[in-house]
Amino acid sequence: MFELLFNHPRVVFSKGEFVLLGGWAPWLLPATMAILAGALGFILWRRRTRAEARIRGWRLAGIWGLESALIALLLALLWQPAVRVSALKPQQNVVAVVVDDSASMTIADEGRPRRDTARALLEKGMLDALRRKFQVRLYRMSDKLERIENPDQLTAAGTSTRIGDSLKQAVAESASLPIGAIVLISDGADNSGGVDPETISEIRSRRIPVHTIGLGKERPGRDIEITDAVMSAKALPDSRLRAQVTLTQRGYDKQKARLNVREGNRILASREITLQGGDTQQTESLLFNAGVAGAKLFRVSVEPLQAEENQLNNAVSRMVQVTGSKPRILYLEGEPRWEFKFIRRAAQEDRTVKLVTMMRTTQNKIYRQDVENAKELEQGFPASVDELFRYQAVILGSVELGYFTPAQQELLRNFVDRRGGGLLWLGARAALSDGGWAGSTMSELMPTILPTAKNTFQREAATAELTPAGRESLICRLVEDPEQNAARWRKLPYMGSYQDVGSPKPGAVVLADMLVQNRGRLPLLITQNYGRGRTAIFATGGSWRWQMLQELKDQTHEMFWQQLLRWLVAETPGRIVASTPRPVLSDEGRVVLHAEVRDPNYLPMADARVEARIMGPAGIAATVEMDPDTNNPGSFTATWTAEKPGSYIAEIQARRGEEEPMRDVVTFQREDGVAEHFGTGLNRDLLAKLSEQTGGRYWRAADTGKLPEEISYSEAGITIRETKELWNMPVVFLLALALRSSEWLLRRKWGAV
Amino acid sequence: MRRTALLPVLLVVASGVTLVLAQRPFRQFMEEEDNPAAFPADGNEKTEFVFGRLRYRSWRGSRYMAGYGSWSTDYPKADRQFLQGVRRLTRIQARSSEQVVGMDDPDDIYNWPWLYAVEVGRWDLSDKDAAKLRDYLLRGGFLMVDDFHGTLEWSIFAEGMQKVFPDRPIVELENKDQIFHTLYDLDERFQVPGIQYWYSGSIYERDGVEARWRGIYDDHGRIMVAICHNMDLGDAWEWADHPRYPEHYASLAYRVAINYIIYSMSH
16 A cells, blocks of 8 residues: 555655655745745735635635645645665575574464474475565574575574574675665574674674564463573582572463472482463572582472473572582681570581681680691681681671770671671670770671660570561571471570670661560561671570470571571682683583682782583593683683583683692583473564664564565675655545545535535 | 488578579578578678579488478588688688579579579479570589589489480599689599588498599580589588588588689689
8 A cells, every 4th residue: 555655665755865866956845835824825915805705814825725734735746756776686685585494384273383484484485585675695503504405404403592603604605796685584582692793883884784583473372481590500519499480481370380409310309389471580499418529510490280391491400519618607606695605505506617716715715616637726816818718607696896906896897898708796794885886987897777875685485486588598497388387487496695785787687586575576687788798796605595495306597507607608708719600501601710719818810720620421531711801800701512412510720920820610511402491482672673673674474575575675795876756656646536525525515616 | 411301391581572683692491401500790792703503403312302302511601601701812702692593493593693402412493494504504503512422413413414415525623723723722632521520430432432533514514513422522511610520521621612613713
């Protein structure tokens, strides 16, 4: 219809430039329009009294408007309007047709596999239509781009889809050719995170429009898909890990499903969930034990439901490095206390952490326990980096601030801020406000603003209750089920003391409160991150009653303290920290390795020499030099390609001069045949955005008839400038006729004809 | 020194309700006091450490029918005098008065992680008592026993402990054990006699010629029960202020018990 009225396709107008071919100056056109409209108006105004009474006033103004519009239209035609547009020279330009050939094209969500739809599209008209105007190059695209001769070579066997890389390769391959346009036929299920801006920019710089044709349904009929599973990349042995699982579903609103975490064939955790309705993403948590030290591959899955269309997207794998090291925690207690004894007992039953303690028994004597040798802590609380930074966390019991020298206070601050250690204060009669910590420089580290008053520590009964944040915290998880866990906390025996630690700072998280008679609710367990480390306050000295006042078999006290101690040390970094942003590589081999290297003072060590020694399946071994990041001193990066599927281990080693080399290990896994089963719906947004950004258009498979013609009007390749005159457009005559007819009809209606 | 208590149990509960309290209030057994002492002005203070004295059922000849007696030997003077030393010599925040902890109270024992029992050569633990004591010790409680002498009293004590821990041996404590080094290094120990030493000149009673420092360990190698056999540390505390009682005995008695307390608060 558009072309019938306007003589030319829409693209001519959208891409062309409007010009006036007449010899007169363009500015004369509006001027003449204005003069003639004004003259007509003047004449009508002069004759208004002689006009028939029926067409006076606003009716007369209407007549003036219609006649003026007709005059303007005729004047516009006298100036010879036209559109100038660039058009590709026939048969002198190349059109690259890139067809998705990945496994997701086998999905038959519209009655037949997407691959077959693509084949049919090409074979039944499109290729011929294109070839009539252009030279056509046909490509298939998956994890790489490959030129093919005909659509029969499409197999849909590719293990991943890399649209950005493929387009980049197509542009690069045809750098010397006059590329007029790229036609991309795909479901848009890209596995590389989309098309990067660099590729878009490159395509735009060559003015190549990318026309995209989307295949498949945007939403599957009945399916559950795990879109992500987040868990810590590193963990302590036997520590509790949380898998935060995000999933989407279609067709199973409010139905029950079972979520599992497996290591090999062994189920580590299992939970029934209720699937939420609508298209919303649902997040569920599953807790499980990390097990013994080593590189672990955990598989998070949701059991398939009846008639599920795609069951291969029901599981994802995650790699976790369970470290074999045993972090050491230094616990300084200012006086003999029962809390000290029972914390020690809880820690002794934990193979994960080592608690080294020093207790002031008299004014001048310190009783040390579990030191490595007689020299350790012989001079009292550490006064140097070497002494203190060997621990991963510090606990301070009933110790007044004045016990520490200013240098030790600064050391403690650096321990948390720079070294990344954990620091826990316990409620006690010489602790926190009662120990002079309020208002000191050290109070900056604390997660609460301490009261300035004294006597904040009271030996009165208090009971514990979890906050909403505490219900989600691994520290406070005594029972698997969140509701039962909250109830379990409410049933804990009373604590024999409490300390008012003031109000939490912004950014701090209160995990548990205390309920105190006549005082109401006070924070009990508060945590926060500080610098590279973390700090916490446990505002009582009476949790030992959870051990003494509950049955012997009850493990509440032990479990709580073990979890709190692990939290204190779990994220404390060593001098070298190796990591990779993607420990599981799905159908790709490119892995990025990072290393953060620090000197003995835990300051960034930019002058280190860092290399990664990688070992993989089938005897793969490689050594890769890691490059320093100039913008981020102490950071090093390397990129490497894992050619074969399987588990890889990379030992990152940093050395400087004659110093003892530092080592850390990171593991990653390459899995093939996985990526194409996730995010398999038509990604219309990605394709439409790609077209829009490159000057192309998004097409539905059924509406591609006009594609060859639209491609013709491109600024890429070898073009000619065409001028399309507009005076002879049917719409012009129709408009003139409409204006005149309207005036006649109005006059007739008003009885003036 | 033992004194007899003829009257049946008269339990006097100090002020306040006893259920939901951070620290159970002081309990006085005036009728059963062996050696009365002035109640300290701060005897009701709420503190970290409270000296728990175990009130158990005992064999006492004709007084067996009454059921109690020997638990209160030296009570309360020994306790209060010892606590003065604890407060002066250590950083332990200790209450100046003792706390009597009854075996017959259903759950009170669990509030007091430190217990001192005297004259255990005369105790008479029922199966229920033994089960409760076992539970208490395994949860983390600590028991120091003292002032029993010779073969007969040992056998009565051991019979009771057999009920408590049928599967755990009573062992001799070695000098290297941490219990002798928590505050004072007590490698050199000697027999501490009771007040009878004034009259008899003998430092031992009955056939208990040699002081035995024994204990029972838990599965983690921690002492749960510290056994002072053939000695009378309680008398040494009780009479430490008397010019006739030798200082070196009293001194060792204080140091041993302080070490034991610190051990109980750190292991």
